[in-house]
Amino acid sequence: xxxxxxxxxxxxxxxARLEEIVGALESGTAALDxxxxxxxxxxxxxxxxxxxxxxxxxxxxxxxxxxxxxVEKDFDAPAG
Amino acid sequence: MDIDVRxxxxxxxxxxxxxxQYIKDLxxxxxxxxxxxxxxxxxxxxxxxxGHFYFTLKDAQxxxxxxxxxxxxxxxTFMPENGMKVIAHGRISVFxxxxxxxxxxxxxxxxxxxxxxxxxxxxxxxxxxxGLFAQEKKKSLPKIPSVVGIVTSPTGAAVRDIIxxxxxxxxxxxxxxxxxxxxxxxxxASIAAGIAYFNRAHAADVLIVGxxxxxxxxxxxxxTELVARAVAASEIPVISxxxxxxxxxxxxxxxxxxxxxxxxxxEIAVPDTAELKQKFLNIVSREKAVLLQTLERDRQRLLRSSxxxxxRSPMHTVEDRRMAVASLAQRMDPAMGRELEKRRGALAAxxxxxxxxxxxxxxxxxxxxxxxxxxxxxxxxxxxxxGDEITIQMTDGTADAVVRSVRLSDTIAKGS
Numbered sequence: 117x118x119x120x121x122x123x124x125x126x127x128x129x130x131x132a133r134l135e136e137i138v139g140a141l142e143s144g145t146a147a148l149d150x151x152x153x154x155x156x157x158x159x160x161x162x163x164x165x166x167x168x169x170x171x172x173x174x175x176x177x178x179x180x181x182x183x184x185x186x187v188e189k190d191f192d193a194p195a196g
Numbered sequence: 197m198d199i200d201v202r203x204x205x206x207x208x209x210x211x212x213x214x215x216x217q218y219i220k221d222l223x224x225x226x227x228x229x230x231x232x233x234x235x236x237x238x239x240x241x242x243x244x245x246x247g248h249f250y251f252t253l254k255d256a257q258x259x260x261x262x263x264x265x266x267x268x269x270x271x272x273t274f275m276p277e278n279g280m281k282v283i284a285h286g287r288i289s290v291f292x293x294x295x296x297x298x299x300x301x302x303x304x305x306x307x308x309x310x311x312x313x314x315x316x317x318x319x320x321x322x323x324x325x326x327g328l329f330a331q332e333k334k335k336s337l338p339k340i341p342s343v344v345g346i347v348t349s350p351t352g353a354a355v356r357d358i359i360x361x362x363x364x365x366x367x368x369x370x371x372x373x374x375x376x377x378x379x380x381x382x383x384x385a386s387i388a389a390g391i392a393y394f395n396r397a398h399a400a401d402v403l404i405v406g407x408x409x410x411x412x413x414x415x416x417x418x419x420t421e422l423v424a425r426a427v428a429a430s431e432i433p434v435i436s437x438x439x440x441x442x443x444x445x446x447x448x449x450x451x452x453x454x455x456x457x458x459x460x461x462x463e464i465a466v467p468d469t470a471e472l473k474q475k476f477l478n479i480v481s482r483e484k485a486v487l488l489q490t491l492e493r494d495r496q497r498l499l500r501s502s503x504x505x506x507x508r509s510p511m512h513t514v515e516d517r518r519m520a521v522a523s524l525a526q527r528m529d530p531a532m533g534r535e536l537e538k539r540r541g542a543l544a545a546x547x548x549x550x551x552x553x554x555x556x557x558x559x560x561x562x563x564x565x566x567x568x569x570x571x572x573x574x575x576x577x578x579x580x581x582x583g584d585e586i587t588i589q590m591t592d593g594t595a596d597a598v599v600r601s602v603r604l605s606d607t608i609a610k611g612s
Contacts, residue, residue, distance in 0.1 A: 127368060128340055138479055141486045151487055158483050162476040169469050172368035176359060178350060179374045179393065186393070191350070191373055 122160055127168045134161045213292060220290035223297065229288040234299060235307060236260065238280045243269075249276060253284060253299065261298040262286075268302040274315035281307040312412055316419050319446055323421075328428045334452045335433040337464065338401045340472075343370045344465050345400025345432065347390035350375040353408040354437065354458035361462035369466050372400060378407035383417035388426035395431050403430065404461045405447065406437030415439050418447035427451050437461030559591035577602050 125133065137158045141151060178191035210218070223229055236253030243249055247266030252259050262284065276282065286301035306314050323329065344362065348354045350373060362371055374390035377383045387405065394400045405427065407415070417423060418438045427434050427450045436451030437458040448454040455461035559565065566574040567587045574580055584599045 126342075128342060131340055134476075134479060138483060141483055141490075151490055155483050155487055159480055162480055165476060166473055169368055169472065172366075174359075174363050174367040175370045177370065177372045179372065179390075186397070188372060191371075 122164055125161075125164065127165060130161050130165050130168075134158055134165070137161070212295065216290055216292040216295050219297075220292055224287075224289055232286065232288060232299075234260065234284045234286075236282065236284065238276050238282060238304075239278050241276055241278050243275070249301075251276065253282075261296060262301050263298060264301040264304070272304065273311050274306070274318050276304055280314075283307050312416065312419070316446065319419065319421055319424065320449065323424055323428075323446065323450065328424065329449045333428075337433045337435070337453060340467060341369050341401035341465060343372055343400045344462075345394040345403040346371060346373045347376050347387055347394075347403060347405045348373070348407050348458070349378045352378065354378075354406055357408075357457070357459040358404060358437075358462040361459050362466050365463065365468045366466035366472075368469070377417075379410065379414045379417060384420040384422040387417055388422050391423075391426040391430050391434070395429075400432055402465050403432050403434045404437055404455075404458070404465055405434055405451070406455070406458050406461060407439070408458060409439040409443065415443055415445060418445040420446070423447050424450045435461045435464055559589065562591075565589045577604055 122130075137154045141154055141158070176191045177188040180187055180189050234253060236255050239252045239254055239259075241249070241251040247269055249264040249269045251262050251264075253262050254260070264286075282304045283306075284299060284301045285303045285305075286299050288297055289300055290297045305311055327333065346355060346358055348358075355373060359371060362369060372394075374393055376390045377386040391403065391405060394403055405423075406418070409415075415438055418436070424446045427436070427447055433452040434450075435453045435455050436445070436448045437455040437460065438445045438447055439457075441456040444454075453464055455464050565588070567589060568574055568579060569585050569587075571587075572579070574586065580586065580599050580602055582599055582601050586597055586599060588595045588597055
């Protein structure tokens with residue numbers, strides 16, 4: 117997978133792909149060249165996932181009703 | 197006529213209903229009987245389609261017909277059952293039509309164990325028989341949720357704990373809180389509405405439903421059928437997190453996962469970033485190991501094939517052939533030697549003849565040959581110019597020379 121395409125992947129999709137790769141590698145059916153490519157992709161995915169985790173900021177929303185419509189608003193957690 | 201006569205003879209006679217009404221009036225104005233608690237065991241219990249309950253309270257020696265009208269029956273937290281020991285409250289009055297007195301009950305409380313306990317056991321039994329607690333009904337939780345839905349009070353300790361744990365473990369997930377009432381008469385409907393909201397809006401990957409600790413009454417909403425049914429109907433996996441470790445609620449049994457506390461629910465709901473990263477590391481090293489294993493396996497395979505009979509036998513043939521050639525050569529040698537000698541003699545003779553034809557052999561007779569700087573034999577004055585460096589070859593060596601001038605021979609000049 118190309119680098120740019122990789123960046124666009126969501127965390128969940130990247131993880132799913134990573135699991136797919138590990139599965140393919142472990143089944144041992146891939147040709148050696150393919151295995152190397154898969155390995156490289158796997159490493160890139162791990163880097164991507166780690167990066168996303170590092171960059172994550174928790175968003176906390178609260179469901180409220182405004183003018184009859186249900187909306188999500190930022191929620192300030194009670195201090196504790 | 198007879199009747200008239202009797203009336204004349206018993207002027208004070210009452211009709212049945214007059215008597216019953218008289219007794220009813222007597223009883224109804226008797227204060228203790230209009231506000232009475234009665235201990236007994238329920239029998240002949242019947243929940244009529246009208247909503248009224250009919251039953252008999254009895255003890256070893258006696259029985260008392262009882263009725264509880266719908267308005268009171270609706271408020272019961274548990275369903276009365278035959279054999280249940282209760283303390284009933286109500287008033288005693290007469291049912292004029294049948295001439296019987298009975299208890300008009302407005303509340304029943306279990307004698308011995310608490311009403312809530314009985315209600316809990318009853319609902320638990322009911323839902324269990326419907327298969328709502330079955331293991332195969334339990335949905336598995338997502339490994340990596342992007343959105344965690346929370347149904348609890350926005351001001352309680354529970355939401356604070358959940359947010360705190362999620363923030364520490366996995367800030368990647370978005371948290372969405374549905375602010376619900378978690379105690380009081382409106383709590384069950386509020387909690388059920390929250391669960392329904394997330395399902396309708398597909399707004400979460402996993403739900404945490406619960407509240408912090410409190411008395412049994414405080415936690416009661418999570419023991420109601422309304423909440424239990426909402427949890428059971430949820431397409432989104434539900435983690436139940438009510439009170440402390442020791443508190444078990446119906447909601448816990450119906451949920452896909454029970455967490456002992458709201459904090460524990462958060463730990464169940466989201467993975468730990470550090471662990472996740474470690475897992476990634478493991479994945480990479482596992483990938484590496486697999487690759488190395490594949491390489492090693494391929495190499496072994498190659499080794500096996502290269503030493504197998506199929507590859508070895510052609511090698512043998514080659515060896516065999518080499519041996520054959522060698523022995524042939526050996527046998528050939530003497531004959532070949534003779535033949536070679538003969539040829540070599542002929543060759544030497546021919547060589548001698550060839551030597552005579554060597555252009556350079558004339559040099560032995562005193563001729564010289566001149567070569568240009570590029571090593572070409574100079575055969576014409578046209579090939580050289582004054583100042584050219586040339587090499588002169590004699591029979592026993594060479595001399596380097598410089599051309600001073602170039603003259604064309606007269607004879608050749610005239611001839612051309």
